[in-house]
Amino acid sequence: MNDRPLVIDGVELKSRLFLGTGRFKNAQVQNEAIAQSGTEVLTFAIRRVNLDEPNQDSILQHLDLKKFRFLPNTSGAKTADEAVRIARLARASGISNWIKVEICVNEKTLLPDPIETLKATEQLVKEGFVVLPYTSDDPMLWKRLEEAGAAAVMPGASPIGTGLGLLNPYNLSLIVEDANVPVIVDAGIGSAKDVVEAMEIGVDGILLNTAVAEAKDPVKMAQAMKYAVEAGRLSYLAGRIEKRRYAKPSSTPTGKITN
Amino acid sequence: MTLTVNGQEQELHGICNVSELVSHYRLQDKLVVVEIDGKVIERENWEETQLRDGMTIELVHFVGGG
Numbered sequence: 001m002n003d004r005p006l007v008i009d010g011v012e013l014k015s016r017l018f019l020g021t022g023r024f025k026n027a028q029v030q031n032e033a034i035a036q037s038g039t040e041v042l043t044f045a046i047r048r049v050n051l052d053e054p055n056q057d058s059i060l061q062h063l064d065l066k067k068f069r070f071l072p073n074t075s076g077a078k079t080a081d082e083a084v085r086i087a088r089l090a091r092a093s094g095i096s097n098w099i100k101v102e103i104c105v106n107e108k109t110l111l112p113d114p115i116e117t118l119k120a121t122e123q124l125v126k127e128g129f130v131v132l133p134y135t136s137d138d139p140m141l142w143k144r145l146e147e148a149g150a151a152a153v154m155p156g157a158s159p160i161g162t163g164l165g166l167l168n169p170y171n172l173s174l175i176v177e178d179a180n181v182p183v184i185v186d187a188g189i190g191s192a193k194d195v196v197e198a199m200e201i202g203v204d205g206i207l208l209n210t211a212v213a214e215a216k217d218p219v220k221m222a223q224a225m226k227y228a229v230e231a232g233r234l235s236y237l238a239g240r241i242e243k244r245r246y247a248k249p250s251s252t253p254t255g256k257i258t259n
Numbered sequence: 260m261t262l263t264v265n266g267q268e269q270e271l272h273g274i275c276n277v278s279e280l281v282s283h284y285r286l287q288d289k290l291v292v293v294e295i296d297g298k299v300i301e302r303e304n305w306e307e308t309q310l311r312d313g314m315t316i317e318l319v320h321f322v323g324g325g
Contacts, residue, residue, distance in 0.1 A: 020325025030323075045324025048265040048317060049291060054284045060321055073324050085297070089319050092292045092299045160325065187325070209325030 003237060006182055006204050009098065009130040009151050011069060015040050016199075017229045018071065018184065020209025024218065027062045033212055033222035034063075041069045043100060043207065045076070046086050060095075070096035071132060077103050080119035087124050099124060100154065100186075100207075101133040110160040114141050118148060125149035134186045134207075139174040142183075152181050154207060157198065158188030161210045165194035169201060176202040192221075192228035199232020200240065263315045277305040284318065291320050 005012040018041040024030035034042065042063075072090035077083035080103065087099040101120045104110045112135040124131045130151045135141065137155035145153055155175055158164035165188060166172065176183050182204035189195055189208040198206060206229055215221035262269050264280075274280050277300055281287050293300045294317040300308050310316075 020323075022323040022325045024323065043325055044321040046292075046319050047322045049284070049286060049289075049320050051265055051267065051284055051318070054286050054289075060290055072321065075324055085294075088299050089292045089294060089317075090321075092301055093290055093321065094302070095290070207325070 003233065008132075008182060013040050013069070013205075014038075015226070015229070016205040016233060017225055018043065018186075018205060018207035019212065019222070020207065022209050023213040025213075029218050030213075031062055033218045036219050036226065037212065037222035038226045040067075041071050041207075043071045043073055043209070045073055046090050047076075065095065069098065071098045071100050072096060073100040073102045073134075074120070075102045075104070077120075078105050078113075078116075079103065080116040080123065083116070083120040084123050084127075087120075087129055088127075091129065097128065098130040098132065098151075101131060101135075103135075104160075112136055112156065114138065118144055121145055121150055122148045132184065137168050137171040137175065139171060139178065142175045142179065146179065146181050150181060152184050152204070153179060154184045154186035156187040157185050157194065160187045162188055163190030163211055164188055165190050166197050166201075169197065172198065172203065173201050192224040195225055195228035196232035196235070199229055200236050202236050205229075260310065260312045262310065262313070265316075265318055275309060277308045277310065280310060280316070281305065281318070286318065289320060291318050293318060 006016050015038045017037055017039045019037050019039040020043045074083035074086040077086055083101050083103050091097050101117055103113045103116045105113050114135050117133050117135040121131050121133045132152045132154055133145050133150050134154040142153045158167045184205040184207050185198040185203050186207040189211045195206050212218050212221045260271055274283055277293055296315050
């Protein structure tokens with residue numbers, strides 16, 4: 001495909017799909033899904049080690065660390081301070097200075113807190129992190145996050161894990177139109193169709209997790225998502241036709257043998 | 260010495276520094292990160308960081324997440 005690559009923090013990414021690592025039924029399915037998705041960026045969460053079972057699987061145990069970029073999230077944070085604390089822990093692991101800021105207060109909707117997200121982004125940029133904030137799809141907010149030094153902006157399509165798809169394609173298109181950093185749609189994707197829809201709007205990439213992890217066949221869905229990202233991107237670059245109210249024949253009207 | 264480790268009160272004896280604490284939980288070969296009283300302790304400082312009664316310690320790692 002004749003296309004400029006997605007670049008974040010100076011890193012050229014061949015795949016425009018970022019994959020989350022939650023909710024897979026086992027490591028084998030997860031790793032096969034990761035492989036089929038073609039992703040180069042994986043997200044993780046930071047949690048306490050279970051001291052009663054210190055040998056419990058850590059997610060990284062089964063992965064070839066050299067093959068991926070890691071984007072730990074700050075899930076569990078309800079304030080900017082908590083997100084900054086989690087980000088510092090993630091960076092101390094030594095595997096990545098990228099951080100997905102995720103600050104949710106309402107357990108039912110998991111909708112992000114935009115004010116705390118902005119505060120955390122400002123602070124983490126000062127501390128030298130590569131910050132990819134996830135928050136709601138408000139175009140003004142995204143300008144502010146970009147000005148704060150976000151490496152990419154990650155508007156949600158719909159609440160995390162709902163699979164409701166793009167609830168506000170209009171807002172998303174405004175963000176894309178004005179953004180000077182990559183736009184990655186994060187959260188709410190339900191199926192390949194949602195991915196194509198977002199990519200056709202012109203977003204630079206997609207971050208998804210549950211849509212693959214909880215699909216009946218996660219490995220197949222991972223593959224579907226890979227193709228959807230590519231199809232959507234191609235369609236965007238190709239430029240779609242205008243929508244018309246009435247039909248326009250695709251067969252030439254001249255030379256018909258009927259009247 | 261009484262420490263709060265991952266939210267649980269732990270009575271620990273014969274453990275002086277962070278390195279020993281990590282080994283106590285058999286985590287020395289894992290990708291764990293240590294925080295004491297809200298401050299990250301980098302791995303290269305584990306040996307020299309002494310533990311004191313009443314410290315609040317978090318031992319964290321990466322788990323699946325989106």
